[in-house]
Amino acid sequence: MDSNEKEITARIEKWIEAGRNPGIAHWHGALEATMASFEPHLQSGCLVPVHALDKSEYALFRELYGALDLCPDIQAAYIPKALGGVLTPPAAVDSLRRVHRDNTSTMLLCRRPGNQPRILCAEISPEAWKPGVDLFEEGALLGNYEYDSSADCIGNLSKLIRTHLWRKEKWTAANYVDYTLNWFTRVVETGRTDVPVQPDYSYIHSPVLLNLSNVDAIFKLIYSLAAKQVQTIDSRGEDKPDLAADADENSRHRFLEGRILSLLNLLRDSQAVDFNAFTSRENEQFKDGFTGTVQKLDRFLSAPA
Secondary structure (H helix, E strand, C coil): CCHHHHHHHHHHHHHHHCCCCHHHHHHHHHHHHHHHHHHHHCCCCCEEECCCCCHHHHHHHHHHHHHCCCCCCCEEEEECHHHCCCCCCCHHHHHHCCCCCCCCCCEEEEEECCCCCEEEEEECCCCCCCCEEEEEECCEEEEEEECCCHHHHHHHHHHHHHHHCCCCCCCCHHHHHHHHHHHHHHHHHHCCCCCCCCHHHCCCCCHHHHCCCHHHHHHHHHHHHHHHHHHCHHHHCCCCCCCCCCCCHHHHHHHHHHHHHHHHHHHHHCCCCCHHHCCHHHHHHHHHHHHHHHHHHHHHHHCCC
16 A cells, blocks of 8 residues: 555545545545546646547547636546546445446546645536536535536536635736636637636736736737647647758748747637737737747747757
């Protein structure tokens, strides 16, 4: 038994000693252990699949990935049908089973870390006979929500997550930065411009959060995402300009300008920024910001391999 298992076992025993239902306490402990085992693969604030997805499942994951509005603290694991049946409630709390044993399970686990960790467990399989959500804290079942369909359950997940798991403490500047980048990453990767976001927590919607001007907020976000894209081109096998230090500068800049323009178009279509409302001074700042961002990104292409 490793240290994580010992810690979780001790917590389960503590919960039961405090009067918790043993079956619920063990099920919550199993969910905590599952998240602990996935932790090396998880990225706070983002939904991550914990197993390779087949083509039939990718559409459901993509829908959920775009729909979930997570604050930067939350860990979220998508457990596809390949692992279905591995994680099931113990017999003592079989009433929490939402999929018949001979059907496939697709689950979402979301965990709020901290002094009072809380876990949301959602069964979203189309084959679930009662798709829904269960919430656990300190070995107790805080509540459950049941829906007529998997689609209804998915449609309500962001609301439940915001109510029960979102960060209650004051947000830091880093929290705002991470939240905004995670939102825009989902916009770009799904191509959806209706990805949910809380404007009061996004610095692109509310630049005052970081004491930025509108234009500075735009190019801070554009640079952050474009830099990630440019640095991972090789792994995605995309066409790219010669990365050698003596490659033609004009071709590199055209490549980067195309990247930036595509991101700006998505930002415009998401209605996060009203470019038409810019003043003449902001339009001049925008031109300078665009040129400066190209130059900053060019360092990644012109640097020696």
